[in-house]
Amino acid sequence: xxxxxxxxxxxxxxxxxxxxxxxxxxxxxxxxxxxxxxxxxxxxxxxxxxxxxxxxxxxxxxxxxxxxxxxxxxxxxxxxxx
Numbered sequence: 001x002x003x004x005x006x007x008x009x010x011x012x013x014x015x016x017x018x019x020x021x022x023x024x025x026x027x028x029x030x031x032x033x034x035x036x037x038x039x040x041x042x043x044x045x046x047x048x049x050x051x052x053x054x055x056x057x058x059x060x061x062x063x064x065x066x067x068x069x070x071x072x073x074x075x076x077x078x079x080x081x082x
Contacts, residue, residue: 009047011068016040 017040024033 008064008068009044009051011072012047013040013044016043 016036020033020036020040023036024030027033
């Protein structure tokens with residue numbers, strides 16, 4: 001498993017699930033939320049299969065991990081103040 005890609009896969013999948021909840025709540029239709037949830041599951045499966053194919057150097061994985069934490073921190077700050 002690649003550390004940098006694993007974090008990215010988690011962030012994208014979690015974001016899709018948040019979009020699914022918002023889409024379902026705003027549209028008033030559970031079908032909209034369900035369709036986006038299915039998209040998130042399909043993306044997650046595809047991403048994990050793709051990540052198994054291309055290894056990256058350890059230094060790149062560490063840099064990507066730091067960048068992912070930075071993006072997550074910025075997201076939390078924006079979510080907290082909005």
